[in-house]
Amino acid sequence: MIKTLVVEDDPMVAELNKQYLEKIEGFQLTNAVSSAEDAIEFLEQNRVDLLLLDVYMPGINGIDLLRQIRQQNKDIDVILITAASQIDQIQNSLRLGIIDYLIKPFEYERFCEALNQYKNSRSTFLQKDKISQQELDILLQRTKEPPISHKSTKVLPKGLTRNTLKTIQQSILSYAPAHFSTSEIAESTNVSRVSVRKYLKFLKEINYLEEHLVYGVGRPIYQYRLNEHNQSVLSPYL
Structure with missing residues (x-):
């Protein structure tokens, strides 16, 4: 705590x-x-x-x-x-x-965003000895952008926002390279599971995440993992 x-x-x-x-x-x-x-x-x-x-x-x-x-x-x-x-x-x-x-x-949303970003950053620093430049840029709330004359920002699907996407991405990085579930991301970001599911679906569609269906007792559960070879695909959306 x-x-x-x-x-x-x-x-x-x-x-x-x-x-x-x-x-x-x-x-x-x-x-x-x-x-x-x-x-x-x-x-x-x-x-x-x-x-x-x-x-x-x-x-x-x-x-x-x-x-x-x-x-x-x-x-x-x-x-x-x-x-x-x-x-x-x-x-x-x-x-x-x-x-x-x-x-x-x-607003509460801004307060929540500030604390969740801090929590995710702190978790990353506590769990890892080293991080990549891209991970550090995200933790410092910075994204690499090409020169203005060549800048190309992609539009997110309807209903998704950049701030929430950044919060969820920070949580994902804190799990890397391990698998995680929708519930775990929702719990760590204080974003509803319904909303988290939409973001994870989007990240899977652009190949930022790998998706696996895990069978056990009861209903099968979707597990996700960061695609470490395709992290740059998200940059135009941030």
């Missing part, structure tokens, strides 16, 4: 963040505090993997807390959740190593 600390001085926003977090599998809320000072005290006594951090708070602000965490070399990842949208502040936050930046007000 990914131990998560919410640092937010607005009680309503803090409660909303907690409710959202509880919906996403793989995360455990360790505490919710209303100031950076309380966060510092909690971090001194408890292990935390992820900080959901506000910026504007009485006393020490979120950026200063983030800077202090980095100076102390604490192994804590940070997602900023704030109304602050100034470019210079966003740039400073990125330089301090945040993994995502959510501007209030935001």
